[in-house]
Amino acid sequence: MAVVEVRELGKRYGGRAVVDGVSFDVADGEIFGIVGPNGAGKTTTVECIEGLRRPDAGEIRVLGLDPQRDGREVRRLLGAQLQASRLPERLKVGEALDWFAAFYDDPADPAELLELLGLLEHRGVRFAKLSGGQQQRLSIALALVGGPRVAVLDELTTGLDPQARRDTWGLIEQVRDRGVSILLVTHLMEEAERLCDRIAVIDRGRVVALDTPAAIAIEAGGEHRLRFVPSAPVDRQRLAQLAGVSSVEQHHEAVIVAGDGQVVQTVMAWLTREQVVAQQLRIEQPDLDDAFVALTGRSLDEADEAEVER
Amino acid sequence: MRVLAKTIQVEIKLLVRDVATVLWVALPPLVLLGIGTGIPGFGDPQADLGGLRLVDVYLPILLVFALALTGTMSVSTALATYRHQGVLRRLRTTPVGPVPLLAAQLVASLLFAAVAAVLTIVVAGAVFDVAAPASWGVSALALALAAWALFSIGLIIGAVAPSATVAPALGSLVWIPLMALGGLWFPREAMPTVMRQISDLSPTGAAVDALQHAWFGTGAPTSSLLILAVSALAFGAAAIAAFRWE
Numbered sequence: 011m012a013v014v015e016v017r018e019l020g021k022r023y024g025g026r027a028v029v030d031g032v033s034f035d036v037a038d039g040e041i042f043g044i045v046g047p048n049g050a051g052k053t054t055t056v057e058c059i060e061g062l063r064r065p066d067a068g069e070i071r072v073l074g075l076d077p078q079r080d081g082r083e084v085r086r087l088l089g090a091q092l093q094a095s096r097l098p099e100r101l102k103v104g105e106a107l108d109w110f111a112a113f114y115d116d117p118a119d120p121a122e123l124l125e126l127l128g129l130l131e132h133r134g135v136r137f138a139k140l141s142g143g144q145q146q147r148l149s150i151a152l153a154l155v156g157g158p159r160v161a162v163l164d165e166l167t168t169g170l171d172p173q174a175r176r177d178t179w180g181l182i183e184q185v186r187d188r189g190v191s192i193l194l195v196t197h198l199m200e201e202a203e204r205l206c207d208r209i210a211v212i213d214r215g216r217v218v219a220l221d222t223p224a225a226i227a228i229e230a231g232g233e234h235r236l237r238f239v240p241s242a243p244v245d246r247q248r249l250a251q252l253a254g255v256s257s258v259e260q261h262h263e264a265v266i267v268a269g270d271g272q273v274v275q276t277v278m279a280w281l282t283r284e285q286v287v288a289q290q291l292r293i294e295q296p297d298l299d300d301a302f303v304a305l306t307g308r309s310l311d312e313a314d315e316a317e318v319e320r
Numbered sequence: 321m322r323v324l325a326k327t328i329q330v331e332i333k334l335l336v337r338d339v340a341t342v343l344w345v346a347l348p349p350l351v352l353l354g355i356g357t358g359i360p361g362f363g364d365p366q367a368d369l370g371g372l373r374l375v376d377v378y379l380p381i382l383l384v385f386a387l388a389l390t391g392t393m394s395v396s397t398a399l400a401t402y403r404h405q406g407v408l409r410r411l412r413t414t415p416v417g418p419v420p421l422l423a424a425q426l427v428a429s430l431l432f433a434a435v436a437a438v439l440t441i442v443v444a445g446a447v448f449d450v451a452a453p454a455s456w457g458v459s460a461l462a463l464a465l466a467a468w469a470l471f472s473i474g475l476i477i478g479a480v481a482p483s484a485t486v487a488p489a490l491g492s493l494v495w496i497p498l499m500a501l502g503g504l505w506f507p508r509e510a511m512p513t514v515m516r517q518i519s520d521l522s523p524t525g526a527a528v529d530a531l532q533h534a535w536f537g538t539g540a541p542t543s544s545l546l547i548l549a550v551s552a553l554a555f556g557a558a559a560i561a562a563f564r565w566e
Contacts (some may be wrong), residue, residue: 082415090413095406100337105330111327113414175539
């Protein structure tokens, strides 16, 4: 069953279509990612779902409800974490959570949420004194305090250091394990690959791919790569003739073989037959960054820069 | 009611933690002491005031002055800052509506204004020997209605102001005519007829009139209280209508 349904969503600003015919479903219990460069229309899309913006075209249902017509009911069932929204500077962590809990009929236990998000020892700290990571965690806690069925998290690890980012990812998985479906907006392909069951890749207001991250990466023609140091010299020409191998390169003593989804098994089987051990073996799956290039003809960084210039 | 009670509690805590609140509470009695000791004859009976002293006449004006200042400067800035920082945007994604948020702003500020008013009355009594109001009930009613009306004006300014920094500037533009009508610079008794009529209908003029009657026991200020009640309702409704989340 889908908890969020988006059909042919359209939103224009000043004649420019920011969201142009976007459709996707978020299934119950999944982490669904909306991925794409800055300015692709990701935030506008989720703001329509949250009821913050009125769509110009298309239809949105959150648990069967229309965010515009049944706004209050949707806000009871949907928790939101927004980009760049703050709390009163002098409000303390515990107070913020108690305050937001009062908005709901059957809120989650604020103390338990603080514990889950590692904020228990910061409950008496004012919002302005929190680090970026702590503010983000509080923001997630506030999105969850109403005991939502769906949580929409917009760029939640932006500005966090790598450690805080990884901690946050672990947290999101825990939240999902509690039965909350998650709609995640991100421009970090790594984040989408690590967390999402399925993603919609959005570019210039349109969905250019919708599937599991791995399927999109492979579908888009990305290559699997394995890199190893052979225990004995190998014949690179014979390696290159194996089924599914597209290229073989040598970097000092390391051999790098690229190819399709079967390449790892093919090469490993061949090496075994040749009685060569692959030392320091590293395998690279095709990633979403590659897929984005294949899908749009430009890299994510270029797309971000183009947005800045616009 | 649970939402309102909780939000009021939050707003009170935030006000207590704000250094500026101390100023809003301490300012009116300090102004009273300042002008009282600065103006010669402030504490002497004046024949053209019917034997009252300037300090007697000015106390109600000062109380209204404090309310108008709190409304146009502090309440307006608080609301505009919430919007500017995205606090309102964040709240908009929850089931809470604008009415409890605005009401909480109003009630929390009202409590602090009450402390300031009592402090001012105590200082006036202790330093200048100003008598307590003849009717505490009517005084409290007049002050509460005036605060409601003036703070609602502050909420309208906060909603209209394009940014948090513009709010106090806009507030002072509203505050000056409000206080002119309240008789801060020249008393209502000395106003030309037309201005006096406008003053009678203004929340500040009506508040000063109601307070002066309540203070000196010169009859029930029914029409002024009525004007205050209508202003409170009208500006309150306008504040809800003007409210915007973003």
